[in-house]
Amino acid sequence: MDQHAHFTHRVYRPVSRRRLSEHTNYQGEGQARAAAQNLHVDNVLAAAMLRAIRQANSIAEPGSEPACTSRFQKYWLSVRRLATRGVDWMDKAQKIVIAMIVLAVAVFGFIYGYMGWRPVTIIDAIATPDDFGKKGFTAATTQRKFEENLTAILDSASSVMPTEIHEQMQEGGQQDVHLEIPGAGISLQETLAAAKALFNRDGRISAEMVVEGNTLVLSGRAMRPGGATKPFQATSPTDSIDEVIAKGAAAALSIYSPYVLASATLDKAQKACDKGACSFDAAKSDFQHMLESDSADDRKFAPWAHLGLSKIAEDEADYQNEIEHARAATQLSPHFSWANYNWAVALEHLQCFPQAEEKYREVVKYNDRYAAGHNSLGRLILASAEAAPAPAQLERSSLATRTERAHEAEVQFLAATSRDPQYSEAFVNYGVALLLQERYAQALKALRRATVIDPEHAGRAFSKIAVVADIRKQPDMAAVARKKAELADKHNASCRSNDAPSERALHGCSDLPPITGSESTMVRISAKPHFDAVDCQKLGADN
Structure with a gap:
């Protein structure tokens, strides 16, 4: 027995229970170990069984990995x-x-x-007499000229209409988003085209040109987006093809978008008034026609029609009528900033300054993006500060009030210049507000900015620069500024006179900006006397 035990220990080296537990965590290995000991199986066989069990468990459980040996x-x-x-x-x-x-x-x-x-206007081919082809007028060229006349009317109207109206007209489906001629534009998918046709999203204009004796007739039909189809007609002598096309475009637009046509008529009248021929009857008639129309589409633009009439009244220096139309517009459209602006301008002309300031505040409250509203409010506040006596004659409390009002005006001018960085008048007013607060370096910077933006019409800016130079004891700079102010004032005076168009062009006045604020754009008669406090309250009341 002793020899056998010694031989077993020396040759086979049985694996201890501790080493088995260190090399494996499987329950099957423990069972195999116990079985091998109980049955006296050789240690070599037990080791082989352990390796087989480990391999089997490794295959059965993919997440497990064998021990790394290298x-x-x-x-x-x-x-x-x-x-x-x-x-x-x-x-x-x-x-x-x-x-x-x-x-x-x-x-x-x-x-x-x-x-x-979005709605578009489709212009169909305009049938043209065959013999007009010798004059260069085919169906395609007539169609193209008709489109060009419509586009010219739209561009003219855009120079008068406030920016806000474009969005509203698109929502109402009445504004021509773009003009599309079949075969010349980008076609939409058939499904989208079918859906638009089902809901009448697009407008359509079709016409034909015929000769009736010595008269050339252009007749057609115009359909608004979502609206009914109505006929139109224009006539001219047979040798005036361009004229009948232009008249036809205006006639079609009178059905398609009366507000656009009325605005274009107003723009034409204003440009003529700049040249000394003031007549607004045609524009009045167009706007009044909209107010009297039974069309639901026209009634949507009634506030804008009243706005146009109020502007015409301002151009004619009829400030009470301007207020009446502005009031009517705000009754139809509460918080109508453009109407409130015209209302404030009229009140200012009538020297109802507290009421005018209140209206200007409504403008900037409901239309903060409108730079002219901020400038006009600031200018009115600045006028009250400038009207105070010189600082040496003011008491301490009055001087503080003057400075406070100047600072309040400064805030409005900053708002105006931030919304329109090319607003030269607002920069001049901003410089004056800083000048009243004795912030001379900043005032000089703002005034010089105004002269850079509009050097030809910077007389007021140069005169204020001269004031700053005097205060800062710079006589040479003040003299130069006064000379420039004198030249600019003479230039402006010659431009605003009723010279002939050729003389105005010779003087370089074509780019003269419109006067804003307390002066009307094209007033040709003097302002009426101001009203008393009771009258001003009535004029400024909403009802």
Whole structure:
């Protein structure tokens, strides 16, 4: 027995229970160990059984990994882990890319649908007599000239209409978003075109030109987006083809968009008044026609028609009538900033300054983007500060009030210049407000900015620069500024006189900006006497 035990220990070296527990955590290994001991199985056989069980468990559980016995195996396992993570990351990235593509397609589809859904005006081919082809007028050229006349009317109206009206007209489906001639524009998808046709989203103008004796007649039909079709007609002598096309475009637009046509008529009258021939009867008639129309589309633009009439009254220096139309516009459209602005201008002309300031405050409250509203309010506040006696004659409390009002005006001028960085008048007023607060360096900077923006009409800016130079004891600079102010004032005076158009062009007055604020754009008669406090309260009342 002793010899046998010694032989077993020396040759086979049985594996201890502790080493078995260190090399494995599997319950099957423990069972195999117990069985081998109980049945006296050789240690070699037990070791083989343990290896087989480990291999079987490794295959049965993919998440488990065999122990690493070499550096190469460790590197290989690290590579496998990285490859697995890379595959997972690529799978996630692919899903993200697909989601982004789907989102981009959806956004593009929405934008395309929105743009395509907006109303357009389609101009059909205009039938033209065959013998007009010798004069260069075919159906295509007549159609093109008709479109050009419509576009010219739209451009003219845009110079008079406030920016805000464009958005409102698009929402109302009455504004020509763009003019599309069949075969010359980009066609929409058939489904979108069918949907627009179903809801009458697009407008359409069709016409033909015929000769009746010595008269050339252009007759057609105009259909508003979402509205009914109405006929129009224009006539001229047979040798005036361009004239009948222009008249036809205006006649079509009188049905398609009366407000646009009335605005274009007002723009034409204002330009003629600049040249000394003031007559607003045609524009009045167009706006009044809108107010008397039974069309629901025309009634939507009634506030804007009253606004146009109030502007005409201002040009004619009829400030009470201007107030009446502005009041009517605000009754139809509460907080109508453009009407309140005209109302304030009229009150200012009538020297109802507290009421004018109140209206200007309403303008900037409900239309903060309007730079002219901020400038006009600031200018009115600044006028009250400038009207105070010189600082040496003021008491301490009055001087503080003057400075406070000047600072309040400064805030409005800053708002105006931030919304319109090329607003030269606002920069001049800003410099004056700083001058009253004795902030001379900043005032000089603002005034010089105004002269850079509009050097030809900077007489007031140069005169204020001279004042600053005097205060800062710079006589040479003051003399130069006064000379420039004198030249600019003479230039402005010659431009605003009733010279002939050729003389105005010779003087370089074509780019003379309109006067804003307390002066009307084209007033030709003197302002009426101001009213007393009771009358001003009535004129400023909403009802």
